Amino acid sequence: MTDTAPVVEMRGISIEFPGVKALDGVDFRMFAGEVHSLMGENGAGKSTLIKALTGVYGIDGGTIVLGSEEVSFSGPAQAQAAGISTVYQEVNLLPNLSVAENIMLGREPRRFGSIDWRATRRRAAELLAGLNLEIDPTSLLGDHSLAVQQLVAIARAMDINARVLILDEPTSSLDADEVAELFRVIRSLKEQGVAILFVSHFLDQVYEIADRLTVLRNGRLVGEYRTEEILRIDLVQKMIGKELASLDDLEKRSRAVVEGDEDARAARFLDAEGIGRKGKVQPVDLPIAEGEVVGLAGLLGSGRTEVARLIGGIDRPDSGSIELRGDGVKLRTPRQAIAHRIAYSSENRRDEGIVGDLSVRDNIVLALQADRGWFRPIPKKRQEELAQSYIQALNIRPADPNALVRNLSGGNQQKVLLARWLAIAPRLLILDEPTRGIDIGAKAEIQKLVVNLAENGMSVLFISAELEEVLRLSHRVAVMRDRRMVADLVNDGLGVEELMALIAEGSGDEDNPGEAASASPTPPAGPAPADPEGALR
Known part of the structure; x- marks a missing residue:
C-alpha cells in the first residue's frame, strides 16, 4: 500500500x-x-x-x-x-x-x-x-x-x-x-x-x-x-464527539452480576431470555420491571432496533422466550403485542408511524380501533374526546383534531404518534429514537412525558443515539455492540464515557456473546397504569 x-x-x-x-x-x-x-x-x-x-x-x-x-x-x-x-x-x-x-x-x-x-x-x-x-x-x-x-x-x-x-x-x-x-x-x-x-x-x-x-x-x-x-x-x-475519562475499573463494574431478590423478580413486567434472530441480533436477555425505563445504547446498526422489534412483535425471534409477569407468551405480530399491552413506536416515523393523509384525530385512534376490531367502530364522540384529551396533554400544535398530520412539524408528528400508542394504555412502551429530528422544546416535552409515564407505573424501553438522553431518562442501561448485548447496568452514576467505552470495546466476553454483563433492576415504585383508553388520565 x-x-x-x-x-x-x-x-x-x-x-x-x-x-x-x-x-x-x-x-x-x-x-x-x-x-x-x-x-x-x-x-x-x-x-x-x-x-x-x-x-x-x-x-x-x-x-x-x-x-x-x-x-x-x-x-x-x-x-x-x-x-x-x-x-x-x-x-x-x-x-x-x-x-x-x-x-x-x-x-x-x-x-x-x-x-x-x-x-x-x-x-x-x-x-x-x-x-x-x-x-x-x-x-x-x-x-x-x-x-x-x-x-x-x-x-x-x-x-x-x-x-x-x-x-x-x-x-x-x-x-x-x-x-x-x-x-x-x-x-x-x-x-x-x-x-x-x-x-x-x-x-x-x-x-x-x-x-x-x-x-x-x-x-x-x-x-x-x-x-x-x-x-x-x-x-x-x-x-x-465526547472526551473520555479514566476507565480502569469499567470492566470489573460491567461484569458485576446482581441477581436481585424475589420481590424484584416478581415486579418484572417482561422477561426476555435468549431472544435473537439469525443475521440480525445475537440472543440477548432483557428483563424490564414495572415502572422502569430501560435504555438501549449503542451505535447505529449495533442491534438496538432489532431487539426492540423482537419485543414489540414486529419481527419474529428464532430463539429464546418471553414471559409477561411470569407467563410465557408468543409475540409474533404487532397485534399480539398490542393485545398484551406492548406498543412499539418506530424510529421510521414517516414510513412506519404516522399516516400523513389522515387527520390528527384519525391517527390518534388508529391503534385503539385496530385493537377493538374494525367491526366495532369507536363512536365519533369518543374519538373527539380522545383526540382533544391527547392534544391538550401533549401540547400538540395546531390544536386542531382535523388537521392533516403531514402538515405538522416533526415534533408534533411525533407527539401524535405517541398519543396513538398511549391511547391503548400500554404496560410497556417501546420508543425508538422518539426525539430524533425534532426541535429542543418538543424534545424536552417528550422526555418529561417518559418520566411521568414511568412514575405512573408504565414500563418504557427507550432507544436514542444521544447517550446523555439515555442516561437522563433510564433507570437501567443495556449496551449493544455489533448485534450483541455487551452490558446491562443499573444507572447509578453511569457516565457517557463509560457507555462509550462499552460501545467501543464491549464487556470482553467474546466467547459468550449472548451473556452480557448484567445488573438486575430493583423496580421503581409507582401506581398501576391508567384506564384502557387514556394512559394520561
Whole structure:
C-alpha cells in the first residue's frame, strides 16, 4: 500500500440542502489495493459523500479527482463508466433472471444482431472464477441467498473494470460464514488493486477488513486514520464527539452480576431470555420491571432496533422466550403485542408511524380501533374526546383534531404518534429514537412525558443515539455492540464515557456473546397504569 497516488480524491466537498449544510469542506481519498471505511453516526454525511462521489448529487463546492483528472459526474451511469461501481445493501438485481444474465445485463455479447447466450454464460463464468466463486451462471439468481446475490453484484461490477468499488452495508443481513466469504472476495479484489469503500456500523468487521478510516461528524471531516493506529475507544469518541475519562475499573463494574431478590423478580413486567434472530441480533436477555425505563445504547446498526422489534412483535425471534409477569407468551405480530399491552413506536416515523393523509384525530385512534376490531367502530364522540384529551396533554400544535398530520412539524408528528400508542394504555412502551429530528422544546416535552409515564407505573424501553438522553431518562442501561448485548447496568452514576467505552470495546466476553454483563433492576415504585383508553388520565 502506498500513500503517493490516490485513485480518487475529493477536496473541500460542500453540499447544501434547504436549511441544511450536509457537507462542509470535506476531504476524502482512496488508494489502490486498500479497504477504506467511512465512519460516522446518523447525519454525519456519509451517504451524502458517497452520493457526491457517484454522481447522485451535484456538489456546491470542491473538486473530485479520479486518477489524475478532475471529474464531474451527472449521474451514477457516468460514474460507473469511469470505473466507480456501487453494491448496495439491498441488491438491485433481477431475481427472476439467471446469474449470468444479471452479471452481463446491458452488456451482453452479440452475434448476428442477437444476444450470444453461450458467450454471455462463458463471460459470467470467467468473472465468477476470477473471484474464486463456485456459482452456476445458469442458475436463477432468486434461488440464492442474499450473500450470494451480493457476490454476483460484485462480479458484475468487475465486468466494467471498476477501479473503485463501494460496498454499502454489505454485511447487515449476513451470518458469520457469509461475512467470511465476502471478506475473502474483498481481499482478493485488494490484491487486484481495486480501491474498496466498505461502509458498515459493525466495529469488529471494520477493524478486521479496513486498512484506513475516515470519520465524519455533523457534515465535517474529523480525520483520516490508519486502522491499526487508532483504538476503538478513540474512534467512538471521534464519531460521537465526547472526551473520555479514566476507565480502569469499567470492566470489573460491567461484569458485576446482581441477581436481585424475589420481590424484584416478581415486579418484572417482561422477561426476555435468549431472544435473537439469525443475521440480525445475537440472543440477548432483557428483563424490564414495572415502572422502569430501560435504555438501549449503542451505535447505529449495533442491534438496538432489532431487539426492540423482537419485543414489540414486529419481527419474529428464532430463539429464546418471553414471559409477561411470569407467563410465557408468543409475540409474533404487532397485534399480539398490542393485545398484551406492548406498543412499539418506530424510529421510521414517516414510513412506519404516522399516516400523513389522515387527520390528527384519525391517527390518534388508529391503534385503539385496530385493537377493538374494525367491526366495532369507536363512536365519533369518543374519538373527539380522545383526540382533544391527547392534544391538550401533549401540547400538540395546531390544536386542531382535523388537521392533516403531514402538515405538522416533526415534533408534533411525533407527539401524535405517541398519543396513538398511549391511547391503548400500554404496560410497556417501546420508543425508538422518539426525539430524533425534532426541535429542543418538543424534545424536552417528550422526555418529561417518559418520566411521568414511568412514575405512573408504565414500563418504557427507550432507544436514542444521544447517550446523555439515555442516561437522563433510564433507570437501567443495556449496551449493544455489533448485534450483541455487551452490558446491562443499573444507572447509578453511569457516565457517557463509560457507555462509550462499552460501545467501543464491549464487556470482553467474546466467547459468550449472548451473556452480557448484567445488573438486575430493583423496580421503581409507582401506581398501576391508567384506564384502557387514556394512559394520561
